[in-house]
Amino acid sequence: MYAIVTLQDSDEVVVAPTNWLSLDKKQCYWPPFRSPDKCMEAVQYRIKPETGGKPWEKLNISFHREHGTFEKAKEGQKETKEQKERSYLLATGFSGMLKKQRLECTQEMLKQQLLPEPSASTSRMPADADKHELLQMLRDIKSTVQENSAMLKKLLKDNKGSEVPSSTSIPPKDVNTNIKLPLKTIKEVARTERQLEKNATTREKYVRCLSRLGGFGQKDVIKNIMQHLLTDDLASKFNWQGRGNKKPFSKLILTDVIRDAALKQSVMRIDCDAELKNYLWSITDRIGRNKPRVCGGLTSDAMLLDSSFQSVTGMSFD
Structure with missing residues (x-):
């Protein structure tokens, strides 16, 4: 059996074997694997939730429903995601905008239907040969677009491991006015958090700046935003919930700015x-591969930065 659950830490809808769930269905073991394919394999084959005899971490979940097969569970996952997205659109008022667009479209169609029909002298239809030519041109254009799209995806895949941001991460010249990015230190993050909390105009400037970076697909959009916002060294000091010696990225005002x-x-x-x-x-993986591991806890400089961050933000993440 497989269950559809939402991981409360990330609000992500996932499929999990029912043998990973607690009896009250409020918690679930989750694999520590970095590879999505490896995680998917662990779920599909319902492997025992432990590595080297050590049980995996338990995460808080919201349980939705169960399915008898993995394939049915994947379909249920897709339906649940769509339901959550529709709920989000309703909550944020997007549904009203969509209704307005549909109304405007309907009115335009009615207007076109009420227009007088052109006279016979002005309503000459192209010959069949012309129609075939137009259709062939459209097919050629569609084929060219598909080829270009495939080439672009291949280029993005080839450059996946590169440290250089993609060309879409270069903002227009007018975007960076009075905004100094990327942030390089915890102190700069703390200072920016204060500015965003006190000044709505500053927050809107950051949203406008980051939203113009573009990207091909959701992964590229977030990658461009993060590379423009934080250096790799600074990003490596955070994780989502602030476990270990890391800062909690999910609690920053900057995270809400990125979402917007x-x-x-x-x-x-x-x-x-x-x-x-x-x-x-x-x-974290890339920094870990490229730099020697430091043992013995935080250095004095890191402790000083941590103290400074807590003093200016009022947040303690221990």
Whole structure:
């Protein structure tokens, strides 16, 4: 049996084997694997929730329903995601905008129907040969677009491991006015948090700046925003919930700013949070591969930055 659940930490809808759930269905074991494919394999084959004899971490969940097969559970996951997105649109007023657009479209169609029909002398239809030519041109254009799209996806995949931000992360010249990015230190994050909390105009400037970075798909949108907002070294000091010696990225006002900017690029909050979480994980992996591991706890400089961050934000993440 497989269950459809929402991970409360990330608000992500996932499929989980029922043998991973607690008896009250309020918690669920979750694999620590960084690879999505490996996680999917663990779910599909209902492996025992432990690694090297050590049980996995339990996460708080919201239980939705159960299915007898993995395939049915995947279909249920998709339906649940769509329901959550519809609820989010209703809560944020997007449904009203969509209704207005449909009404305007209907009115335009009625207007066109009420227009007098053109006279016979002005309503000459193209010959069949011309129609075939037009259709062929449309097919050629569609084929060219598909080829270009495939080439673009391949280029993005080839450059996935590169440290250089994609070309879409270069904002227009007028965007960076009075905004100094990327942030490099915890002190700069704390100072920015104060500015965002006190000044709505500053917050809107950040949203406008980050929303114009663009991207091809939700993953690229979030990657461009994060690379423009934080250096890799600074991003590596955060994880989503602030476990261990990391700061909790989910509690920052900056995270809400990123959500607003991503929404302008049609990235829903659920998907935005999931991509942010994955980005922070991948940064940790990359920094860990490229730098020697430091043992013995925090250095004195790190402790000083931590103290400074807590004093200016009023938040303690221990």
